[in-house]
Amino acid sequence: HTPSHNLVYKGLAHVPEGRRIFQQMTVLENLEMGAYLHKKPTREELKDIFTRFPRLQERRDQVAGTLSGGEQQMLAMGRALISHPKLLMLDEPSMGLAPILVGQIFAIIRELHQSGTTILLVEQNAEMALQVADRAYVLESGKIALSGTGRELAESDSIKKAYLGG
Template sequence: MTNILKVEDIHVYYGAIHAIKGVSFQVGEGEIVTLIGANGAGKTTTLQTVSGLLRARSGGIEFCGEPIGRVPAHKIVERGLAQVPEGRRIFLRMTVQENLEMGAYTNNRDVADALDYVYAQFPRLKERRRQIGGTLSGGEQQMLAMGRALMSRPKLMMLDEPSMGLAPILVEQIFEIIANLHKNGTTILLVEQNAQMALSVADRAYVMETGKITLSGTGKELAASEEVKKAYLGG
């Protein structure tokens, strides 16, 4: 399998705080890979480092076979890596469609095509395209954040806790969408505290604890692991 993303022994600091202590993982083309772990484990820090918003002090990051550890964040986006941030961060005063257009970057080329593509994945957003972002439900805002990331037709979409703060029924809907995007060929790196849902859709998974990866395997293997069950699946 061709690696889209390869993270090799990265160390990341916030001042004197050693937040990421030698993390390595890969995402292959077409895969959905999840990083699960408790609050504070270092999941967001890892994603921010991959997307270029934070810098690793040592270690390497390759995207589509090229090192990106020193590439500015906006150039990394142009190369095809899109991040859906924790807490969604949509533009609350803009309409759904305006939010989506903000995600299109690329020279206005195929904005109409990209909108068609995103509306096909999210019919709900199409129905609500003139609605103001701030008036959407939490689940719809998450769909909008994902749709905005997909407007740039990324080679890799990174999702930071898409289920955060959503009612269980909406969590299920969001994971159904994630599974569908994967089925339609999107490569996904998913960060989640909701281990059960994340493992149910993932090809492969890594467990993070206090800045390190402590376990890895297929989604099925980890869902069946006694250690994971005890620590993350409530028994």
């Protein structure tokens, strides 16, 4: 059993529900907290994050608590990614976001996956989640009710009726 504070050393990064950024710190300081394993992010690491999330570069000196919900989600993801995780856990990344931002967040999730990052995604937006999932599990009362590939579940009549409004 590994103590939770040591999991980041093993390559685990978590973007919690509700984002939990450091509200009183700047965007840059939040990113620096994500890179604490290496003491400070390199220019290249910051460039990678700012390329992926250009809004964060524009707001790098802004206090994080004043960012919009979508910008805070991007910051939480950037903070997790700067640690170079082997496994990125995302808990409800679309919660409370406008539909256009949900699309942007899922485009980033798809790109991260395609670049080789393993992602564990917990998401109530079944339609978006199934579009990016290799494997999918539907939980009911804490138990696995259905499982399959993302495509299989997206095409399942029972899933369409119960979760996709079809």
